[in-house]
Structure formats: C-alpha cells, structure tokens
C-alpha cells in the first residue's frame with residue numbers, strides 16, 4: 539500500500555544525480571547529498587549565511603537552584619561578529635546537575651524557561667540539558683529584513699535569488715548555540731539534538747541537514763516545506779505558504795510557489811541529508827494542514843539512503859500508522875499522537891523515549 543502511494547507521488551530519485559548518473563555507494567551519496575543541499579538552499583531556504591568572523595559568549599545570569607535545586611538555569615548572550623556588524627542574542631541553558639544523557643537545542647517561539655513548549659523540569663528529571671533560544675531574538679518572524687541578523691546580513695535588503703530567508707537565519711543561530719556548546723566540557727558532544735515545532739520544526743530539519751555536529755534533528759508537526767512530501771500533499775500547499783510566509787524562504791521560491799515550476803527535489807531529500815545520523819519526525823492526527831501522511835511517507839522514502847549505509851531508516855509496516863503510535867526501532871523515529879497541531883508533553887515523552895533509550 540505504501541509503495542503504491544509513493545509511486546503515485548512520483549518523487550525525484552534520491553539516488554540519481556541531476557545528470558542521470560546513479561548513486562552506487564556511500565562516496566557517491568556524499569556528492570549527491572551536496573548537490574541536494576545546494577538545491578534546497580538555492581531554490582527554497584536560501585543560502586546558509588557564513589559562520590561569523592568572531593563569536594563571544596557572556597554569561598549574564600545563573601540560577602543554581604532551578605527546578606528544586608536539580609539544575610542550573612543560565613542566560614548566556616551570544617555575540618556574532620559579521621562583515622557588516624554584530625548581533626547578540628540570548629540562549630537559556632537548562633543544565634541538570636547530574637550529567638545529561640541527551641542535550642537539546644530548542645528553537646522556540648518564546649524566551650522564558652519553562653515554557654508551554656519546554657517542560658524544563660521534566661526534561662531535567664529525564665537527564666536532558668536544553669539550550670533554548672527565541673527565534674524573534676535572532677530576527678523577526680515577518681517580512682521586515684531591517685532588524686537583527688537580517689539587517690546585518692542584508693544592509694541593502696535582499697537582492698539575490700538565493701539570499702537567505704528567515705528559516706535559514708534561525709537555523710544559523712542554532713548553529714551558533716552549537717558553537718557555544720562546543721566550549722562546555724560537561725556536555726556529551728555526540729548526543730546533541732536540534733528540535734523545533736512547526737515553522738521551527740522546518741528550521742530544525744534544515745539545521746540538522748546542514749550541520750553534522752548535530753547527532754540528530756527532531757521536527758514536530760513541521761508540515762509544508764518541513765518533513766512533508768510536497769508532491770501530492772494535502773492541507774497547506776506551496777501557494778498557501780508563499781502567500782503568507784514568503785520571507786521564510788529565498789526570493790527564488792516564488793517561481794515554485796506561484797509559477798508552476800517543479801522542484802528537482804522533494805522534502806525527503808532534506809530528511810535523507812541527515813543520514814546516517816538519527817532523525818525523529820512527529821505528526822499530530824488532526825493536523826491536516828501539515829498533512830501527517832505526507833510527513834510519514836517522507837520518512838519511508840528517505841530510508842533508502844539509510845539502507846545504502848547498511849541501516850534501516852524507518853522501521854515500519856506497509857501501511858499508515860494509526861495514532862497513537864511510536865515507531866522507534868530505526869535510525870528514523872516517527873510518532874503520531876492524537877490531537878491538534880501543538881508541541882505537547884506527549885511529544886516530548888516520545889522524544890525522550892527515542893533519544894534516551
């Protein structure tokens with residue numbers, strides 16, 4: 539059933555180069571991966587900005603008795619020096635006093651910790667550290683490119699077809715948080731996961747695809763231009779996302795969203811770029827705008843690349859999973875829970891089960 543469904547979607551081959559040559563082995567795939575990441579940037583998200591010329595970390599405050607004395611909550615300001623100026627944004631570090639098993643970089647909608655999408659104490663109790671930042675502190679979630687990082691990158695506005703959209707900028711900021719974590723000797727550098735919900739789930743996937751220092755990316759209800767396959771998608775389609783959120787993407791995206799041009803890739807390419815690292819995709823049963831089926835199919839399709847590595851990718855049955863269920867046996871984890879579009883505690887519990895076991 540899934541095979542037939544995938545056939546109908548008519549996805550571009552992951553294991554065929556743009557020039558028609560076949561990917562035969564891992565060395566070939568590494569080149570193909572570069573080709574896909576290049577296209578994902580030039581046609582959709584925009585070019586990831588260069589790493590800063592200089593970066594500084596300054597601790598503004600530290601509460602050592604956070605969560606009944608089980609953790610530190612530190613506010614650290616990250617200053618990034620670029621060609622045309624510098625930008626500073628805060629990261630909130632929830633660090634358990636016991637050594638953390640898994641560390642999350644959470645790209646969040648708000649600053650405060652805890653937050654409705656960040657159950658800090660529960661994460662501490664499950665041996666996790668969380669470095670969270672608010673995307674608005676990097677640059678605003680609107681088409682204004684005259685603030686924060688956007689203003690420094692594009693002092694004269696965006697002029698090129700592949701100039702970064704806001705998703706690429708928020709992803710870049712998550713990588714700067716990763717730069718900071720690299721300086722902390724008590725964090726296990728092999729177990730760092732970037733995570734986000736919805737638009738920030740799209741951002742988490744792009745971050746993980748572009749930066750191999752992340753052991754994994756987790757996307758919660760990321761939908762259109764996130765985990766979901768575009769071809770044959772239901773709910774939100776490219777014109778919908780473009781009409782409201784064109785600034786998330788590069789200027790070139792307009793041709794695909796409004797002018798009937800077809801991408802040479804589909805979103806399973808973004809997922810496959812994480813291989814052989816882990817990946818975790820989550821859907822909510824009633825989130826028809828995101829389209830759980832297309833999120834799931836994307837995981838199935840991306841598994842082909844994991845197989846090239848002798849791995850499994852998503853371990854699944856030949857049918858759509860029915861909520862609530864978690865498929866956690868492979869390098870691609872997937873869960874679908876009951877309910878609406880939201881980053882719920884239920885989602886976190888699934889992520890904890892996937893990453894900590």
Ligand code: GCU
Pocket residue numbers: 735736737738759760761762774779827
């Ligand atoms: C809108 C948008 C989605 C996005 C979501 C969110 O619904 O259409 O693509 O994922 O906002 O970020 O909450």
